[in-house]
Amino acid sequence: MNITSNINPLTRMDYPDPDVIRVGDTYYMVSTTMYFFPGCEILRSYDLMHWEHAAFVYDRLDSTEGQRLMGKENVYGKGMWAASIRYHQGRFYVIFVANDTNKTYLYTSEEITGPWKKSEIQGFYHDNSLLFDDDGRVYIVYGNREIFLVELDENLTGPKEGGLNRVIVKDRDDCFLGYEGSHFYKINGKYYLFFINIPRDTGRRTESCFVADSLDGEFVGKAVFDDDNGFVNSGIAQGGIVDTPSGKWYSILFQDSGAVGRIPHLIPVEFKDGFPVFGCNSTKKDTTSTLGAYLPAQFEIEDLRPGYEYAPLYGSDDFKDAAAGPSFGFKSFWQFNHEPDLELIEHNTTEGFFKIKTGKLATNLVQAQNTLTQRTLTPRSAAEVTLDVSGLNDGDYAGLCVLQSSYGFVGVTQKEGKRFLVMCTREIRVPGIWGERKDDQAPQELECIPLEEVTGDTKLIRLRAGVSFNHMKDYASFSYASVSSEDFTTIGEPKKLRFRLDHFTGARFGLFAYSTKEIGGSARFTDFKYVD
Missing domain, CATH: 2.60.120.200 (Jelly Rolls)
Structure with missing residues (x-):
């Protein structure tokens, strides 16, 4: 462990809707890429602070006229959104929707670098999150304002006939943005759901968490993080949580940061009495948090590969190098x-x-x-x-x-x-x-x-x-x-x-x-x- 300052913002670039996992000593973060190709970029880190390119999941999606910019067709503001990434029994799973095709896509691979196998899941699961339960059953959580829990069949092709299918959380009507951006986990026998929403009383993006003892039980929750880190009332919310090998927990959430885009931030998390506590208790007079917690300027991180040199996420190019994989022969930052x-x-x-x-x-x-x-x-x-x-x-x-x-x-x-x-x-x-x-x-x-x-x-x-x-x-x-x-x-x-x-x-x-x-x-x- 070492105490590190100047951690946030993480990438200083547009990597919205992050979902993060750890496999051994390696963290992987997937992000929305929308109408840019190759798409569905996955980043890699060994300390949750520094990130480099690991993979693109696809080079082409469905090659529609809009995706190819044929004539005056386009998919601006649409395309690939808010993926869920999971690792289960030696295989990576990435699920996302495309808002131009109204489809839900599932990509699987034994290696993060691919090859990735493409399939579809029947239905449209907005801002979804996948959960492999201990009993071998698989669930997907999704929605906006009303959050649905659906059990999938064993081949992940669609809802399981006779399986669990219920609304588990409803947001109030007087909010600017209802609960969405689901992230679903089972930790120490409890089920945890994380969402973003925008209450009217603050007008700021806020992170909330709901907890249940069983999938057919009641999910009880509250706001867990509400701070703009001094950035024009633009809250930090929507993203996943991940643990370190030593048992520490962190969350990666994004912040709307103006024209540069939406940038991920790293936040320490602790579990107290079975509920997550984000950030640090606030004694700062200038914090805008309404919850008594804020994003600290420095905190401990665990570097799992000290001395590792990360490849930059941007860079110069003399166009004399060819890249392999789904990058169309270009360096991964293009x-x-x-x-x-x-x-x-x-x-x-x-x-x-x-x-x-x-x-x-x-x-x-x-x-x-x-x-x-x-x-x-x-x-x-x-x-x-x-x-x-x-x-x-x-x-x-x-x-x-x-x-x-x-x-x-x-x-x-x-x-x-x-x-x-x-x-x-x-x-x-x-x-x-x-x-x-x-x-x-x-x-x-x-x-x-x-x-x-x-x-x-x-x-x-x-x-x-x-x-x-x-x-x-x-x-x-x-x-x-x-x-x-x-x-x-x-x-x-x-x-x-x-x-x-x-x-x-x-x-x-x-x-x-x-x-x-x-x-x-x-x-x-x-x-x-x-x-x-």
Whole structure:
């Protein structure tokens, strides 16, 4: 054990809806990846504090038109949500729903790295959690506001005929968000259910726990954690609990953290009189907790592999390395916005470039196929890349973006045979947090410069996007430089970033190309640098 400070936030990146298990000396955490492919990412840790990529569960899901961004179809705000991960009798189980197909998927594997076998469970189990009971029976808990407990058949294909099927918890009607995000455990003979909800009296995400002595008995519960850790009344809730080999308990819950996304936090947990106690008893005058407990700035963790060096969850890339597994040949910190069309991309590891060829007409960035993305990092981070525009056609756009529904980008477009350096944005006019999933609006051009004024005769340009996240005051800025210069020049104006539910994910850096007039144009990217 060692006392550690500056633990939270854990990843400083968008890893929402965490579920966590331990197998031997290894912790695994699964997170929602929605419409990014490959999907259903699993992270690995030996101390619950530092995390690295372990696996993607799938490269493609159902390859629907929406998942492939065909025409104007998309699955923004949908796709893979809130997985449950379990390990039972030598096999890993991952269950999740996809909100575009309205299906429940089960993936199983003997190794965390796969291969993963795909099947479906009859029914739609929102924010589910799986439990293998001691008697060999299997249950799934799910729902929103009303929480259901359903016994599954022995093959996990659907509800067991004549099996247990009941509502076990109901939330009150006067809450902003009813109980959901179920996490279900059996510990020392008792059954524990953890939920997130938002009571009206605080307006903040809160973690609750219900306990029962049997599956047909009454579940009795209460709120167990209500603290925003000093972050604009944004509570920390929804996630799993896990024990260490020495018997210590911890929880990993996420916090809505503005445009960067939803970030996991690690919280110590103790069991007293059969009930979990999160965090520490509060003597701080500035705590916002209504429960007398708060997230401590430092606490003990157990490092199960001292000296282990973790691979970063983000990084630079010269595109000269090929990755195995379901990563489409790219390093694990890359994901495509929607399922890629591999016939339209080239990853040349000999010369070191990533190339996109356009295969459909698109009105704007969010319709562009094959956008290659990485998560942004709080409190600030930046990305740089060299763009070769020699393959552009009239009406094409290519460049470096900060991807969200209200996006911004710096890039190059071609008009009547001439190329221009542009900074563009999209502003959502719909009030509130919902935005618009069906987006057919062309971006607004804030600045346009003839490319030859910057590059001369060369078709290469260096692009940069930077982000800054500060208590919901989140911005992106864009700049450019010639390939012979290290001095970047700002273009356009700062772009305000905002987390919205139409995309439901944190802002990402992205390499993109799309055509508005004719297909077949291309853009080539080299020397990507991630600056933290």
